[in-house]
Amino acid sequence: xxxxxxxxxxxxxxxxxxxxxxxxxxxxxxxxxxxxxxxxxxxxxxxxxxxxxxxxxxxxxxxxxxxxxxxxxxxxxxxxxxxxxxxxxxxxxxxxxxxxxxxxxxxxxxxxxxxxxxxxxxxxxxxxxxxxxxxxxxxxxxxxxxxxxxxxxxxxxxxxxxxxxxxxxxxxxxxxxxxxxxxxxxxxxxxxxxxxxxxxxxxxxxxxxxxxxxxxxxxxxxxxxxxxxxxxxxxxxxxxxxxxxxxxxxxxxxxxxxxxxxxxxxxxxxxxxxxxxxxxxxxxxxxxxxxxxxxxxxxxxxxxxxxxxxxxxxxxxxxxxxxxxxxxxxxxxxxxxxxxxxxxxxxxxxxxxxxxxxxxxxxxxxxxxxxxxxxxxxxxxxxxxxxxxxxxxxxxxxxxxxxxxxxxxxxxxxxxxxxxxxxxxxxxxxxxxxxxxxxxxxxxxxxxxxxxxxxxxxxxxxxxxxxxxxxxxxxxxxxxxxxxxxxxxxxx
Amino acid sequence: xxxxxxxxxxxxxxxxxxxxxxxxxxxxxxxxxxxxxxxxxxxxxxxxxxxxxxxxxxxxxxxxxxxxxxxxxxxxxxxxxxxxxxxxxxxxxxxxxxxxxxxxxxxxxxxxxxxxxxxxxxxxxxxxxxxxxxxxxxxxxxxxxxxxxxxxxxxxxxxxxxxxxxxxxxxxxxxxxxxxxxxxxxxxxxxxxxxxxxxxxxxxxxxxxxx
Numbered sequence: 001x002x003x004x005x006x007x008x009x010x011x012x013x014x015x016x017x018x019x020x021x022x023x024x025x026x027x028x029x030x031x032x033x034x035x036x037x038x039x040x041x042x043x044x045x046x047x048x049x050x051x052x053x054x055x056x057x058x059x060x061x062x063x064x065x066x067x068x069x070x071x072x073x074x075x076x077x078x079x080x081x082x083x084x085x086x087x088x089x090x091x092x093x094x095x096x097x098x099x100x101x102x103x104x105x106x107x108x109x110x111x112x113x114x115x116x117x118x119x120x121x122x123x124x125x126x127x128x129x130x131x132x133x134x135x136x137x138x139x140x141x142x143x144x145x146x147x148x149x150x151x152x153x154x155x156x157x158x159x160x161x162x163x164x165x166x167x168x169x170x171x172x173x174x175x176x177x178x179x180x181x182x183x184x185x186x187x188x189x190x191x192x193x194x195x196x197x198x199x200x201x202x203x204x205x206x207x208x209x210x211x212x213x214x215x216x217x218x219x220x221x222x223x224x225x226x227x228x229x230x231x232x233x234x235x236x237x238x239x240x241x242x243x244x245x246x247x248x249x250x251x252x253x254x255x256x257x258x259x260x261x262x263x264x265x266x267x268x269x270x271x272x273x274x275x276x277x278x279x280x281x282x283x284x285x286x287x288x289x290x291x292x293x294x295x296x297x298x299x300x301x302x303x304x305x306x307x308x309x310x311x312x313x314x315x316x317x318x319x320x321x322x323x324x325x326x327x328x329x330x331x332x333x334x335x336x337x338x339x340x341x342x343x344x345x346x347x348x349x350x351x352x353x354x355x356x357x358x359x360x361x362x363x364x365x366x367x368x369x370x371x372x373x374x375x376x377x378x379x380x381x382x383x384x385x386x387x388x389x390x391x392x393x394x395x396x397x398x399x400x401x402x403x404x405x406x407x408x409x410x411x412x413x414x415x416x417x418x419x420x421x422x423x424x425x426x427x428x429x430x431x432x433x434x435x436x437x438x439x440x441x442x443x444x445x446x447x448x449x450x451x452x453x454x455x456x457x458x459x460x461x462x463x464x465x466x467x468x469x470x471x472x473x474x475x476x477x478x479x480x481x482x483x484x485x486x487x488x489x490x491x492x
Numbered sequence: 493x494x495x496x497x498x499x500x501x502x503x504x505x506x507x508x509x510x511x512x513x514x515x516x517x518x519x520x521x522x523x524x525x526x527x528x529x530x531x532x533x534x535x536x537x538x539x540x541x542x543x544x545x546x547x548x549x550x551x552x553x554x555x556x557x558x559x560x561x562x563x564x565x566x567x568x569x570x571x572x573x574x575x576x577x578x579x580x581x582x583x584x585x586x587x588x589x590x591x592x593x594x595x596x597x598x599x600x601x602x603x604x605x606x607x608x609x610x611x612x613x614x615x616x617x618x619x620x621x622x623x624x625x626x627x628x629x630x631x632x633x634x635x636x637x638x639x640x641x642x643x644x645x646x647x648x649x650x651x652x653x654x655x656x657x658x659x660x661x662x663x664x665x666x667x668x669x670x671x672x673x674x675x676x677x678x679x680x681x682x683x684x685x686x687x688x689x690x691x692x693x694x695x696x697x698x699x700x701x702x703x
Contacts, residue, residue: 109528109529110529113529116531118531118532118535119531122531122535124493124534124535125531125534125535128558129534129558167531248493250596250597250598252593252594252595252596252597252598254593255593255594255595256593257630258494258593258598258599258600258601258602259602261593261598284596284597287597287598288493289493292493
């Protein structure tokens with residue numbers, strides 16, 4: 001039995017840990033604290049003064065900025081953030097919370113292994129090795145990505161950059177829609193602490209890769225920063241929704257040297273595999289193994305299946321902004337687009353569908369892109385309008401798809417309510433629900449005091465309902481920011 | 493998707509008989525089962541095992557990690573160590589198995605080669621010739637390991653600059669060695685340093701680096 005070591009952390013508190021390495025990473029060795037709620041990670045190599053200063057700020061100032069604010073508790077689930085810094089036997093260490101149990105495989109072939117994101121982003125691993133209960137639904141993936149985008153947004157808002165976002169540093173659990181950013185000790189503070197790493201293959205931004213051989217102090221050398229985090233985030237979102245890499249196509253850049261080919265394909269010459277006009281890096285599906293199909297083939301499952309909001313952002317990330325970092329969408333834009341896209345989702349009626357959910361494709365004959373099942377019957381689409389001034393309503397390019405037992409929330413009702421980490425508990429409660437009842441679609445009002453049927457010009461009281469018929473206009477709230485919905489019916 | 497071919501050459505000459513070869517087998521088993529839980533390795537790694545004593549055998553042609561079964565490894569009672577012939581077979585297998593890039597299609601990653609031996613080559617002339625052949629080919633890494641106190645590292649230095657020495661031939665040493673091998677196989681997917689070039693993870697403490 002290894003002995004228990006007691007040391008004093010730099011904040012003066014006592015830290016205990018079991019003197020036995022249970023895991024080793026690239027730069028650090030991990031020791032359990034008694035009770036296994038926390039871990040002490042010691043850097044194997046001597047840590048220089050600048051890194052110590054950075055770590056001190058990460059456990060102090062920056063942690064304060066994020067966690068010790070109103071609503072700060074929300075972030076403790078999204079980050080595995082170092083809490084203390086310790087020194088022991090000339091080594092520098094940090095105390096971090098242990099990962100939540102949900103981020104380890106509970107049973108099956110990979111029992112006890114961390115849920116590295118790679119498992120969920122590769123068609124071969126999904127099709128051959130993961131069990132359905134490990135994979136979750138497509139909607140779960142959206143929920144997971146909303147958390148990731150939100151976490152990156154929070155870091156950036158605090159003036160930080162992660163610098164090494166990758167499958168390895170974001171643990172995920174699709175079935176519960178959870179994600180957690182780990183390895184926060186490498187954080188970059190632009191202008192103050194330069195990065196230790198350039199990133200992880202697949203996620204390194206093109207400009208970083210193509211200038212990697214320049215000396216670190218060369219003015220043309222590009223190092224990880226917020227703009228490169230944005231690239232990594234876009235790649236991650238594409239991969240967790242489409243299960244392939246946006247830049248890994250068939251184009252060969254160097255026949256003789258596959259390392260150089262790789263650096264060109266991900267760096268200087270990087271080209272989106274679904275670029276609308278330059279088709280030279282298209283995937284050749286006959287070169288893929290059967291286990292990589294159908295997800296590996298963009299012709300079968302193009303990125304447009306992610307809906308209009310995400311398509312626009314993917315275009316900015318991988319077409320306009322691929323080699324122009326300022327044009328890349330921010331984490332906040334990704335979060336909003338992901339949230340809005342979940343309002344366009346429909347459950348697939350095929351119980352054996354691989355993904356169970358799909359984004360409404362804006363056609364009169366909606367069908368699931370994953371299994372091809374067509375939607376049969378009447379499908380209500382609600383177009384949301386807001387009122388910039390009294391009596392006038394403008395379209396917001398925002399739609400809500402209706403399905404049986406779907407709920408209506410305050411963020412649909414009022415444009416000033418945003419479904420993010422700042423939302424109040426009161427606004428998280430459902431305010432109405434949709435049903436297919438006695439052969440017609442209805443909306444039941446549960447909590448909205450002034451819901452008004454504009455078409456029939458009558459109040460819909462709490463507990464009452466309104467049928468969703470073609471063209472019907474319903475005012476959800478008379479308050480400032482309150483929305484009007486116009487019903488559109490798709491019949492198939 | 494590019495494959496990462498991994499060639500493992502194992503000395504099965506008489507001196508490896510008994511505990512040493514059993515320990516190697518145990519180490520290999522541990523390596524395969526840990527690789528089979530590594531998503532990066534499962535996606536890309538293909539493994540081949542070649543053994544050499546007086547006879548050289550390709551026990552496992554290049555096989556996808558997820559469908560491979562570890563073959564039985566046998567050792568004769570005594571006899572020469574045909575390391576040169578093993579390298580010859582390796583080159584032949586590579587010519588057949590490793591897919592090169594063409595203008596239309598991306599080929600495999602350059603292979604990793606691990607060679608583990610406890611003695612010196614008996615077919616020294618062929619060995620010398622094959623060393624220069626191996627050196628002229630492109631590998632992602634050639635790692636030679638001299639196992640045991642008596643193992644001679646000099647001939648291995650001809651093959652590669654990366655020669656390591658294992659002092660003991662017990663199962664825990666081999667297990668650590670093969671854990672390191674599996675880390676090397678997964679290395680391409682780790683964070684890349686800002687200052688330096690792609691580097692192998694540092695070997696376990698039981699492995700002595702021969703400079």
